[in-house]
Amino acid sequence: MFYANDKDRKKIRPIFSGQMAFCGCCGESVIGKCGEIVPRYWSHLSGTDCDSWAEPMTQWHANWQDILEGEESANIEVPIERNGYVHRADAILKSGTIIELQHSAISPAEIREREIYYGVRLVWIFDIKEAYNNDRFELRKKLGNYKYTFRWKHPKKSITFATRRVYLDFGNDSLLYLIKIYPGPPCAGIGELISRHELTFNL
Numbered sequence: 001m002f003y004a005n006d007k008d009r010k011k012i013r014p015i016f017s018g019q020m021a022f023c024g025c026c027g028e029s030v031i032g033k034c035g036e037i038v039p040r041y042w043s044h045l046s047g048t049d050c051d052s053w054a055e056p057m058t059q060w061h062a063n064w065q066d067i068l069e070g071e072e073s074a075n076i077e078v079p080i081e082r083n084g085y086v087h088r089a090d091a092i093l094k095s096g097t098i099i100e101l102q103h104s105a106i107s108p109a110e111i112r113e114r115e116i117y118y119g120v121r122l123v124w125i126f127d128i129k130e131a132y133n134n135d136r137f138e139l140r141k142k143l144g145n146y147k148y149t150f151r152w153k154h155p156k157k158s159i160t161f162a163t164r165r166v167y168l169d170f171g172n173d174s175l176l177y178l179i180k181i182y183p184g185p186p187c188a189g190i191g192e193l194i195s196r197h198e199l200t201f202n203l
Contacts, residue, residue, distance in 0.1 A: 003077045004030045004042040014040045025079045025086050026050040051088045055104045060127050064101050082117060096121050103127040108161040115164055122164040129171030146193045155187040
């Protein structure tokens with residue numbers, strides 16, 4: 001996670017390795033990790049994140065959190081408690097929309113679990129930069145009004161189980177709003193191409 005609480009419960013990012021703070025979810029001690037390759041982040045002293053949904057933080061996560069915080073005034077890494085469980089939402093917008101940033105693989109069961117937990121205000125952003133750069137994700141026929149068909153070799157098929165709004169991030173300031181996806185094979189679908197700067201989440 002990129003944020004923790006200082007002794008005054010103010011959200012802070014780590015400045016140096018070994019810096020101490022407290023987890024916003026469980027209140028336990030966390031330590032700053034500030035290497036030269038991985039973005040600066042906090043790690044639980046136990047070595048295990050208290051949020052079972054947490055994934056390794058990447059530069060992609062850091063970039064999106066900076067965008068959402070700076071351009072959308074989003075609240076970043078927000079603990080949400082429901083039915084005795086606490087999970088850390090990647091970002092919550094002023095509108096109440098919850099943004100879930102997903103870089104690594106996720107199962108259909110995990111998608112269902114998160115959609116139930118966060119509710120109808122959830123929006124997914126999936127990182128598909130690798131597939132796009134390796135020509136495994138191909139935009140094909142233009143249908144007009146920025147809509148395209150697409151083909152996806154070796155897709156992240158679990159995305160087909162998402163019932164909330166989904167955006168696929170190409171990593172080049174363009175995203176595809178997913179209108180329809182067919183798991184195939186071949187995996188294909190329809191989406192609307194938008195610029196990151198045009199992206200609005202006020203559902």
